[in-house]
Amino acid sequence: MTGAPGLSRRDLLISSASLPALAALPRPLARAAGLLPVDPAGRVLVVVQLTGGNDGLNTVVPFADDDYHRARPVLAVPPAQALRLTDDTALHPALAPLLPLWDEGRLAVLRGVGPPRPDRSHFRSMEMWHTASTDEPAPATGWLGAVSRELEGAAGLPAVRAGGRDLPLALAGARTQAPALVGLDDVLIEAAGRGGAAAQRERLRCACCAGGRAGEAAWLADAAGDAFDCAERLALLRGAARGTFPGGELGRALELVALLLGARVGLRVACVTHDGYDTHARQQAGHAALLRDLSAALSAFDGQLTAQGDRARVAVMVFSEFGRRVRENASGGTDHGAGNPLLLLGEPVAGGVHGAPPDLRGDDDEHDVPVTIDFRRMYAAALEWLGVPSAAVLPDHFAPVPLLTG
Amino acid sequence: MTLLLASAAFRPAEEALLPWRADVDGPFGPREAAHLLRRTSCGSTLAERRRVVELGPQRAVAELTTPCEPQGEYAALLGALAPLQGLEDLAVCQSLWLARLLHDPRPFGDVLALFWHGHFATSVAKVGRMQLLVRQVEALRALGRGPFLPLLAAVARDPAMIAWLDGNGNRRHHPNENFARELLELFTLGRGSYDERDVREAARAFTGWHERDGQFRFVPAEHDDGNKQVLGSSGALDGDDVLAACLARPECARHLAGRLFRHFVHGNPEPELLEVLAVRYRESGYDTLALLRELLCSREFHGPRARRALVAGPVAFAVGAARTLGLLPDCRELADRLAGLGQSLYAPPGVKGWDGGRAWINPVTIIGRMNLAASFGRLAAERPSALEAAAGGDDATALLGALLDDDVPDGARRELFALRGDVAGLVQAVLSLPEAQLA
Numbered sequence: 001m002t003g004a005p006g007l008s009r010r011d012l013l014i015s016s017a018s019l020p021a022l023a024a025l026p027r028p029l030a031r032a033a034g035l036l037p038v039d040p041a042g043r044v045l046v047v048v049q050l051t052g053g054n055d056g057l058n059t060v061v062p063f064a065d066d067d068y069h070r071a072r073p074v075l076a077v078p079p080a081q082a083l084r085l086t087d088d089t090a091l092h093p094a095l096a097p098l099l100p101l102w103d104e105g106r107l108a109v110l111r112g113v114g115p116p117r118p119d120r121s122h123f124r125s126m127e128m129w130h131t132a133s134t135d136e137p138a139p140a141t142g143w144l145g146a147v148s149r150e151l152e153g154a155a156g157l158p159a160v161r162a163g164g165r166d167l168p169l170a171l172a173g174a175r176t177q178a179p180a181l182v183g184l185d186d187v188l189i190e191a192a193g194r195g196g197a198a199a200q201r202e203r204l205r206c207a208c209c210a211g212g213r214a215g216e217a218a219w220l221a222d223a224a225g226d227a228f229d230c231a232e233r234l235a236l237l238r239g240a241a242r243g244t245f246p247g248g249e250l251g252r253a254l255e256l257v258a259l260l261l262g263a264r265v266g267l268r269v270a271c272v273t274h275d276g277y278d279t280h281a282r283q284q285a286g287h288a289a290l291l292r293d294l295s296a297a298l299s300a301f302d303g304q305l306t307a308q309g310d311r312a313r314v315a316v317m318v319f320s321e322f323g324r325r326v327r328e329n330a331s332g333g334t335d336h337g338a339g340n341p342l343l344l345l346g347e348p349v350a351g352g353v354h355g356a357p358p359d360l361r362g363d364d365d366e367h368d369v370p371v372t373i374d375f376r377r378m379y380a381a382a383l384e385w386l387g388v389p390s391a392a393v394l395p396d397h398f399a400p401v402p403l404l405t406g
Numbered sequence: 407m408t409l410l411l412a413s414a415a416f417r418p419a420e421e422a423l424l425p426w427r428a429d430v431d432g433p434f435g436p437r438e439a440a441h442l443l444r445r446t447s448c449g450s451t452l453a454e455r456r457r458v459v460e461l462g463p464q465r466a467v468a469e470l471t472t473p474c475e476p477q478g479e480y481a482a483l484l485g486a487l488a489p490l491q492g493l494e495d496l497a498v499c500q501s502l503w504l505a506r507l508l509h510d511p512r513p514f515g516d517v518l519a520l521f522w523h524g525h526f527a528t529s530v531a532k533v534g535r536m537q538l539l540v541r542q543v544e545a546l547r548a549l550g551r552g553p554f555l556p557l558l559a560a561v562a563r564d565p566a567m568i569a570w571l572d573g574n575g576n577r578r579h580h581p582n583e584n585f586a587r588e589l590l591e592l593f594t595l596g597r598g599s600y601d602e603r604d605v606r607e608a609a610r611a612f613t614g615w616h617e618r619d620g621q622f623r624f625v626p627a628e629h630d631d632g633n634k635q636v637l638g639s640s641g642a643l644d645g646d647d648v649l650a651a652c653l654a655r656p657e658c659a660r661h662l663a664g665r666l667f668r669h670f671v672h673g674n675p676e677p678e679l680l681e682v683l684a685v686r687y688r689e690s691g692y693d694t695l696a697l698l699r700e701l702l703c704s705r706e707f708h709g710p711r712a713r714r715a716l717v718a719g720p721v722a723f724a725v726g727a728a729r730t731l732g733l734l735p736d737c738r739e740l741a742d743r744l745a746g747l748g749q750s751l752y753a754p755p756g757v758k759g760w761d762g763g764r765a766w767i768n769p770v771t772i773i774g775r776m777n778l779a780a781s782f783g784r785l786a787a788e789r790p791s792a793l794e795a796a797a798g799g800d801d802a803t804a805l806l807g808a809l810l811d812d813d814v815p816d817g818a819r820r821e822l823f824a825l826r827g828d829v830a831g832l833v834q835a836v837l838s839l840p841e842a843q844l845a
Contacts, residue, residue, distance in 0.1 A: 121597065122758075123758050161768075165774075180768045187769065193829075203821050207818040207835055210817025216717065220840030220841075231773055280575060329575070
């Protein structure tokens with residue numbers, strides 16, 4: 001499903017020279033014009049990482065559970081403010097922009113997700129989520145890097161980290177290094193010297209990619225080749241149409257993802273992050289502000305996908321490395337915990353609340369939301385939906401949760 | 407027979423740590439000098455390489471790692487910058503740190519402070535008060551060479567660290583485990599060497615270690631002086647007892663020796679070698695300078711496994727290029743570019759610091775490095791005499807020698823020689839090469 005077989009990278013670059021105009025064209029017209037360099041219907045997974053350990057209990061609120069209110073005298077979301085989804089489950093009021101998606105059956109909540117043996121270290125937990133492995137030491141490659149390895153070959157830019165300049169472990173291990181982009185200016189190569197910009201760029205490419213290297217230098221030479229390819233492709237997108245997005249880290253990141261989707265560069269996996277969820281102290285206002293940013297950006301993304309006709313092929317998965325402890329702490333915050341709800345958004349998603357309600361009984365400070373669903377069951381579902389064999393990515397067989405149908 | 411005796415006397419790990427002896431183990435010429443200077447000083451001028459060759463490895467390491475009082479031009483520069491020191495401005499403070507790295511004739515103290523900044527990674531993004539960060543890094547600079555315990559004790563009382571890891575929320579009846587967890591996991595032992603109970607009890611020991619108005623303050627009423635058990639020590643432990651208990655564990659020496667080795671030597675140390683190193687580190691009372699000097703003199707360091715084996719971080723890449731070429735970059739602009747390359751001083755991405763190594767590299771950072779190289783190329787072309795003085799010439803031969811020990815494949819060399827007479831284009835091209843990204 002990833003594009004015309006037999007075309008080389010170079011062919012695709014040439015054929016994608018018409019991209020700026022293409023990005024502005026209505027899709028059927030572009031298709032009729034026969035200009036698409038890659039499969040326009042390629043399914044796309046957007047992974048949103050809430051960094052720091054999102055307080056899942058105050059995101060997807062078990063508002064009818066007395067234990068919840070007992071454990072959180074200060075922080076509990078008052079039932080009157082909670083946005084009710086079902087008889088026992090509500091959203092934090094700051095997530096109101098997501099209600100239209102819920103009403104249209106495009107928002108799913110999967111409760112009690114995490115690794116089989118949760119860990120309270122940010123790094124260890126992230127490592128498990130990023131590598132899909134519970135081995136220690138963890139593998140050096142990520143699950144989305146493996147996905148990208150399976151998807152590439154035919155065309156385009158299969159994976160991107162948008163909105164930041166660090167490449168997440170999840171994307172490590174692809175044959176072609178994924179770019180970590182904040183904006184399109186990031187891939188503009190300046191040229192110094194007297195020879196003219198085009199000649200200097202060509203010289204840099206030849207010098208960097210020349211053969212005869214070993215070890216780290218050879219690895220870097222390959223990475224430089226990827227960088228030149230990426231620069232050429234993305235240079236074509238300047239001036240393409242954009243939607244209206246909220247400012248902030250996440251809004252800008254999702255704006256870029258929407259732009260890349262609209263431009264048909266073969267994107268299949270995108271990673272974005274939203275930082276600041278490690279709410280050990282004075283959580284209430286800060287957490288609400290984070291959720292407001294999150295829902296505004298996700299809602300804008302959904303609107304833009306609808307506008308550009310990409311809604312049917314995109315699923316968004318929102319995760320965090322762990323949930324937080326059931327009981328609030330004395331600093332008006334919450335400490336590192338275990339199981340957490342996962343959010344899924346998009347037309348391919350089976351809307352609704354899934355998974356067992358969290359068991360909040362227990363009165364010690366250490367009490368955690370139990371993990372009832374191995375996070376890799378969600379990965380298995382995403383892989384099946386993307387058309388990537390699970391065995392190439394996951395360390396074992398995991399029964400997919402039936403949440404991606406479209 | 408002699409071979410057998412030699413291997414009986416020294417295990418391979420110990421042999422790898424023996425000092426490199428020129429003409430017995432191999433040559434000690436300009437390439438070896440450049441390698442040493444890349445690791446201690448990020449880069450080197452022709453004159454610095456000549457001096458190191460003259461001194462030989464042992465004396466060179468001693469000299470390069472000994473701080474000297476600022477004098478001459480460098481002292482004048484620090485004097486001129488002094489009025490900016492106290493500003494609550496991230497960009498200004500980053501520029502000042504870069505100025506030190508670029509112009510200190512012996513920057514090892516700052517190179518080491520940068521290592522510790524990654525180890526005890528604290529970011530102004532949460533702390534908010536810039537001067538607390540500046541003071542933290544001053545402490546890393548002052549104590550970074552010395553024994554580890556005083557450094558760790560200073561970090562545990564450091565106001566920026568307390569703000570960063572929620573020390574003020576760590577109270578007698580409501581311990582906050584944030585600092586205690588990172589102390590065990592990142593700062594001393596590493597994962598797998600403690601359990602959740604150690605974290606909880608250690609947090610209790612640090613209750614009442616608070617920060618008020620940018621100063622450390624011990625608040626007795628908030629300190630839990632009850633009985634605790636941490637890492638096998640028990641009693642009415644306080645924070646300092648916990649730090650001592652950490653250092654008493656062999657895992658602490660292993661963790662720290664491993665981090666220092668991977669940062670200064672290469673990324674694939676043999677476990678036996680690390681074990682020998684860890685034992686020596688612990689037995690020396692965690693004397694960091696002694697450990698580093700031993701490493702920098704060693705066969706392992708000067709042998710083939712360490713040469714160009716590390717991906718240079720953005721700061722080391724830029725500072726090294728500027729020092730080697732005698733450039734005077736605008737430090738504010740440089741700080742901006744380095745942030746774009748993934749290394750914002752005083753603002754590491756999280757408590758784990760920068761991942762380093764290959765994680766520095768992706769298509770966007772590669773392009774960012776080429777663009778930094780372009781700006782350095784233009785700077786080099788503007789001051790030909792400075793370039794001549796630092797690198798010994800402005801042609802491809804001189805620049806390849808100065809920056810890359812003349813070690814590039816023929817295909818790349820041909821492209822560079824085609825840039826004859828175009829200093830800016832040539833400098834950009836040399837600094838863009840894969841080899842130039844390696845320390």
